[in-house]
Amino acid sequence: MHEMSIALSIVEAVEERARQEGAGWVSEIELLVGKLAGIEPESLKFCFSAAAAGTLAARALLAIEEPEGVGECGECGMTFPVNFYYAECPACRSLRVKIISGEEFLIQSMTIEEEEE
Amino acid sequence: MCDTCGCSTEGGAVLRKPGQSDYHLHVNEHENAHGEHHSHEHGDHHHEGSGRKVVLEQDVLQKNNLLAERNRGYFEARKIFALNFLSSPGSGKTSLLEKIIPALQQRFPVAVIEGDQQTTNDADRIQALGVPVIQINTGSGCHLDALMVNRAMKELEMQNNSLLCIENVGNLVCPALFDLGEALKVVIISVTEGDDKPLKYPTMFHEADICILNKIDLLPYVEFDAAKCRENAMRVNHHLEWFELSAKTGEGLAALREWLEGKMAQH
Ligand SMILES: Nc1nc2c(ncn2[C@@H]2O[C@H](COP(=O)(O)OP(=O)(O)O)[C@@H](O)[C@H]2O)c(=O)[nH]1
Ligand SMILES: [Mg+2]
Ligand SMILES: [Zn+2]
Ligand SMILES: [Zn+2]
Ligand SMILES: [Zn+2]
Ligand SMILES: [Zn+2]
Numbered sequence: 001m002h003e004m005s006i007a008l009s010i011v012e013a014v015e016e017r018a019r020q021e022g023a024g025w026v027s028e029i030e031l032l033v034g035k036l037a038g039i040e041p042e043s044l045k046f047c048f049s050a051a052a053a054g055t056l057a058a059r060a061l062l063a064i065e066e067p068e069g070v071g072e073c074g075e076c077g078m079t080f081p082v083n084f085y086y087a088e089c090p091a092c093r094s095l096r097v098k099i100i101s102g103e104e105f106l107i108q109s110m111t112i113e114e115e116e117e
Numbered sequence: 118m119c120d121t122c123g124c125s126t127e128g129g130a131v132l133r134k135p136g137q138s139d140y141h142l143h144v145n146e147h148e149n150a151h152g153e154h155h156s157h158e159h160g161d162h163h164h165e166g167s168g169r170k171v172v173l174e175q176d177v178l179q180k181n182n183l184l185a186e187r188n189r190g191y192f193e194a195r196k197i198f199a200l201n202f203l204s205s206p207g208s209g210k211t212s213l214l215e216k217i218i219p220a221l222q223q224r225f226p227v228a229v230i231e232g233d234q235q236t237t238n239d240a241d242r243i244q245a246l247g248v249p250v251i252q253i254n255t256g257s258g259c260h261l262d263a264l265m266v267n268r269a270m271k272e273l274e275m276q277n278n279s280l281l282c283i284e285n286v287g288n289l290v291c292p293a294l295f296d297l298g299e300a301l302k303v304v305i306i307s308v309t310e311g312d313d314k315p316l317k318y319p320t321m322f323h324e325a326d327i328c329i330l331n332k333i334d335l336l337p338y339v340e341f342d343a344a345k346c347r348e349n350a351m352r353v354n355h356h357l358e359w360f361e362l363s364a365k366t367g368e369g370l371a372a373l374r375e376w377l378e379g380k381m382a383q384h
Contacts, residue, residue, distance in 0.1 A: 002290060002294065005258065005260075006294075009178065013179065014173075038293060085319040085320070086316060086319060086349070105177050107173045108173065110171050
C-alpha cells in the first residue's frame with residue numbers, strides 16, 4: 001500500500017516539473033532506490049502505472065537503479081557491503097556500523113518529449 | 118463520494134473529534150493539482166528517443182519532508198514536544214497513552230493526535246482522560262503523513278509547552294518513511310509478538326529513538342526472550358533508548374515517565 005502513495009508523489013513531482021519545462025509528455029523516469037530504503041521496486045512499478053494514468057507520465061518507463069548497501073565501521077573504519085541494518089564489521093566484529101550507501105530514494109531524472117503524441 | 122457530507126472526495130484522510138458527530142474535515146492533497154488533461158489526435162510520426170533529459174535529483178519524499186520541517190518549526194516555536202508512536206496493531210499504543218497521560222498531565226499539558234484507518238474509538242478512549250484529542254481517519258491509507266498532522270495540529274487546541282503524542286496507524290512498514298515533524302519516534306513491541314521483530318522490520322527500528330517492550334505482565338505465559346529482543350533491537354540501532362513495561366499493571370512505567378519528564382524539562 002505505501003508504494004501507492006509513494007508512486008503518487010513521484011507522479012506529482014514529475015508532472016509538476018514537466019509542466020514547468022513545457023513537456024508534451026514524459027517518456028522515462030530514472031529512480032534511485034537503495035537496497036536499504038524499504039521500498040519494493042516491483043510493487044512500486046506496479047503501483048506506478050495506476051498512479052500515472054491520465055497524467056503526463058502515463059506512458060513513462062520507470063527505470064530503477066538499486067545501489068547496494070555499504071556500511072562503514074565506527075571502530076576500525078573499514079567499509080563493506082551490508083544487506084541489512086544489523087550489520088557487523090567483518091574485520092573487528094563491531095556493531096557500530098554507519099550506513100554510507102543504500103538508503104537513497106531519489107528521482108534522478110526524467111526524459112521529456114516536446115511534442116504531444 | 119464521502120457518505121458523511123456528500124462531497125466528491127474519493128478516499129483521502131478525514132479529521133474527526135470525539136463526541137462531535139457533525140465535525141469532519143477532509144485533508145485534501147490535490148487541491149488544484151491535475152485537471153486540464155486533454156485528448157488530441159495522434160500524429161503518424163514517431164519521436165521516441167528525441168526526448169530531452171531533465172535532471173531532478175530530488176528526494177521522492179521531498180514534499181512530505183518539507184512539510185514535516187514546517188510542522189517541526191511550529192512545534193519548536195510553541196515549545197511543543199512531539200512524539201510519534203509506532204507499532205503493529207494491538208501492541209498497546211493507546212493503552213500506554215491511557216496509562217501514562219494521567220500522571221504526565223500533572224506536570225505539563227498533554228495533547229493527542231490519533232491515527233486509524235476507521236473509527237474514533239481510540240480518540241474516545243483518550244477524550245475520557247480530559248486532554249485535547251483529534252482523530253485522523255486515513256481510510257485506505259496505511260500511515261500518517263506530514264500533511265495530515267499539519268491539518269490536525271491546527272484543529273487541536275494545544276497549549277504552549279505541551280507534550281504531543283501522535284499515535285500512528287498500526288503498521289511497522291511505511292510509517293517509518295514518513296517524517297511527521299516529531300522530535301522522537303517511539304516504537305512499541307509486545308511480548309506476544311516475536312523477539313526477532315526488530316530483525317524483520319529493521320527500517321522501523323533503525324529510524325526509532327525509543328523502543329518500548331510492552332505487556333511484560335504476560336512474560337510468564339509466552340515464549341519470549343526479552344534480553345534477546347533487546348539485543349536484536351540494538352543490533353539494528355545501537356542508539357535506541359530501551360524500556361520494558363506493562364501498560365496493564367503499570368510495572369516499569371515510572372522509568373519511562375521520569376525519562377519523558379527529563380526530556381520535557383530539557384527541550
Ligand atoms: N496483558 C496486557 N495486555 C495489554 C497491555 N497493553 C495493552 N494490552 C491489550 O492489548 C490490546 C490492544 O491494545 P491497544 O492499546 O488498543 O493497542 P494499539 O492498537 O497499539 O493501540 C488491548 O486488548 C489491551 O487491553 C499490557 O501491558 N498487558
Ligand atoms: Mg490504538
Ligand atoms: Zn504500506
Ligand atoms: Zn571494524
Ligand atoms: Zn465529506
Ligand atoms: Zn502507508
